[in-house]
Amino acid sequence: MHRQLEPDRLHLSVDGLILTICEGQLSVLLSRRSHPPCEGVWALPGRLVALDESADEAARQLLQEMLPGVNAYSEQLYTFTRADRDPRGRVVSIAYLILSPWEHLQDALALPEVTLQCFRIGQGPEGIALIRPDGHPLSPDDLAFDHGTILRTGVTRLQGKIDYTDVSFHLLQDMQAFSLSELQTVFEAVLNQSLDASNFRRGILAKYESIGRIVQTSIAKKQGRGRPAALYRFDP
Amino acid sequence: MHRQLEPDRLHLSVDGLILTICEGQLSVLLSRRSHPPCEGVWALPGRLVALDESADEAARQLLQEMLPGVNAYSEQLYTFTRADRDPRGRVVSIAYLILSPWEHLQDALALPEVTLQCFRIGQGPEGIALIRPDGHPLSPDDLAFDHGTILRTGVTRLQGKIDYTDVSFHLLQDMQAFSLSELQTVFEAVLNQSLDASNFRRGILAKYESIGRIVQTSIAKKQGRGRPAALYRFDP
DNA sequence: ATGATTATGGTCTTTCTGACCACAATTGAA
DNA sequence: TTCAATTGTGGTCAGAAAGACCATAATCAT
Numbered sequence: 001m002h003r004q005l006e007p008d009r010l011h012l013s014v015d016g017l018i019l020t021i022c023e024g025q026l027s028v029l030l031s032r033r034s035h036p037p038c039e040g041v042w043a044l045p046g047r048l049v050a051l052d053e054s055a056d057e058a059a060r061q062l063l064q065e066m067l068p069g070v071n072a073y074s075e076q077l078y079t080f081t082r083a084d085r086d087p088r089g090r091v092v093s094i095a096y097l098i099l100s101p102w103e104h105l106q107d108a109l110a111l112p113e114v115t116l117q118c119f120r121i122g123q124g125p126e127g128i129a130l131i132r133p134d135g136h137p138l139s140p141d142d143l144a145f146d147h148g149t150i151l152r153t154g155v156t157r158l159q160g161k162i163d164y165t166d167v168s169f170h171l172l173q174d175m176q177a178f179s180l181s182e183l184q185t186v187f188e189a190v191l192n193q194s195l196d197a198s199n200f201r202r203g204i205l206a207k208y209e210s211i212g213r214i215v216q217t218s219i220a221k222k223q224g225r226g227r228p229a230a231l232y233r234f235d236p
Numbered sequence: 237m238h239r240q241l242e243p244d245r246l247h248l249s250v251d252g253l254i255l256t257i258c259e260g261q262l263s264v265l266l267s268r269r270s271h272p273p274c275e276g277v278w279a280l281p282g283r284l285v286a287l288d289e290s291a292d293e294a295a296r297q298l299l300q301e302m303l304p305g306v307n308a309y310s311e312q313l314y315t316f317t318r319a320d321r322d323p324r325g326r327v328v329s330i331a332y333l334i335l336s337p338w339e340h341l342q343d344a345l346a347l348p349e350v351t352l353q354c355f356r357i358g359q360g361p362e363g364i365a366l367i368r369p370d371g372h373p374l375s376p377d378d379l380a381f382d383h384g385t386i387l388r389t390g391v392t393r394l395q396g397k398i399d400y401t402d403v404s405f406h407l408l409q410d411m412q413a414f415s416l417s418e419l420q421t422v423f424e425a426v427l428n429q430s431l432d433a434s435n436f437r438r439g440i441l442a443k444y445e446s447i448g449r450i451v452q453t454s455i456a457k458k459q460g461r462g463r464p465a466a467l468y469r470f471d472p
Numbered sequence: 473a474t475g476a477t478t479a480t481g482g483t484c485t486t487t488c489t490g491a492c493c494a495c496a497a498t499t500g501a502a
Numbered sequence: 503t504t505c506a507a508t509t510g511t512g513g514t515c516a517g518a519a520a521g522a523c524c525a526t527a528a529t530c531a532t
Contacts, residue, residue, distance in 0.1 A: 076315060081288070081291035081292070094317070180510085197509090198513085199489070206488090226502070227509050229509080417479070432521070438519095461478070
């Protein structure tokens with residue numbers, strides 16, 4: 001896996017920015033590097049692209065290796081090409097924005113061979129910060145290589161497209177049976193602001209129910225306190 | 237320039253999707269390939285990325301080579317990585333969306349060493365088509381490699397961000413002295429629909445004049461027929 | 473002068489948005 | 503059991519924004 005990179009050659013890698021909503025907070029999965037460079041530093045999971053595979057395939061393969069069994073939404077985010085971004089040599093990285101419900105990730109993270117850890121993404125007026133599982137804060141700039149830039153780019157992109165695309169549904173535990181409050185939680189975590197429940201529901205239903213992309217399955221969920229929520233199904 | 241690509245190695249290139257508004261129509265600059273593969277076929281201008289330069293630098297360099305003296309707006313569009321996209325071998329291409337006022341391009345296109353040609357982009361219900369300078373139509377799929385896909389991706393992206401970013405101003409002849417009709421022409425060409433002049437002006441001024449990004453230079457342009465238009469300056 | 477043309481400002485109606493309230497349906501505590 | 507707290511759902515209402523449309527201003531061609 002950690003074979004030497006040849007100098008004077010261009011290498012292509014994919015890096016996965018795996019985002020999820022954990023306990024109501026936007027979070028990212030990071031792995032601690034076990035080899036130089038940046039040994040011991042937290043980084044996005046990455047992988048070299050083989051000569052016969054596309055970047056999309058490589059990203060899917062990466063996900064398979066890092067989180068066996070997880071089938072997540074994935075889209076190309078941006079390509080990072082600074083010549084000095086990797087001290088080993090010329091490595092161009094195509095970053096992928098990967099979205100998955102926390103419940104799916106949880107199972108994979110429990111596997112012994114999986115080394116990824118979940119960091120909360122705190123969003124303040126000065127930008128974003130990472131909160132380690134033990135509560136310790138971390139700056140994006142503390143990540144390996146230019147992964148802090150990738151993180152910021154990805155979060156901004158996600159925020160930018162959450163309300164004119166369908167990405168939010170891929171962060172739901174089950175897009176075939178979700179309540180509007182669950183969807184609202186996704187929006188609030190991504191945008192880092194609370195939304196009015198009534199207006200939110202009106203907006204979502206106007207956008208999706210009128211064209212049949214969302215239908216009420218009329219099954220009432222009976223769980224926590226409060227009135228049980230109606231469940232909906234999303235048509236991707 | 238057309239040195240052999242080595243097999244079993246990954247090559248990185250940048251392709252430039254140079255868009256402009258020519259005679260009120262969205263247009264793209266293409267070059268006819270003079271060497272195999274795809275000899276004689278129209279293609280986006282492209283260039284290999286050197287080992288010591290970033291893709292942004294390579295794109296700027298490409299522009300310098302193809303259109304000396306033109307200083308255009310440029311942003312990364314998407315990275316195309318299909319393993320079989322180039323018959324010569326493994327070539328990953330980072331596409332750049334490049335926007336320039338037609339008046340600037342015109343000067344460069346007149347130079348004898350410049351071989352680019354301007355194609356109108358016709359937008360119908362079935363997608364886009366290219367109109368050669370001689371009036372002959374051409375499908376995007378007739379372009380070399382996957383350049384048709386790049387073209388479609390770029391046009392869609394431009395349309396998507398024209399009304400929440402500042403890209404439109406980079407298609408104006410002079411963003412330091414333009415009339416609102418000129419800006420409206422840009423919008424109409426990109427979106428391929430006519431807009432109400434009154435509502436358009438209200439929208440633009442509300443978005444930009446209130447925060448000082450646009451200021452009226454109060455110089456009246458005296459040219460064609462009709463009432464002379466007030467000129468504005470855009471602060472980038 | 474006169475009509476055609478383009479620019480600009482305004483109205484009016486409809487739609488969308490945000491703030492807010494009322495009530496429904498559940499749970500947990502008194 | 504009753505009541506308070508909690509969560510979900512529907513509605514109102516005012517203000518903002520968007521779209522259709524008209525009126526007028528300032529130029530040019532004839």
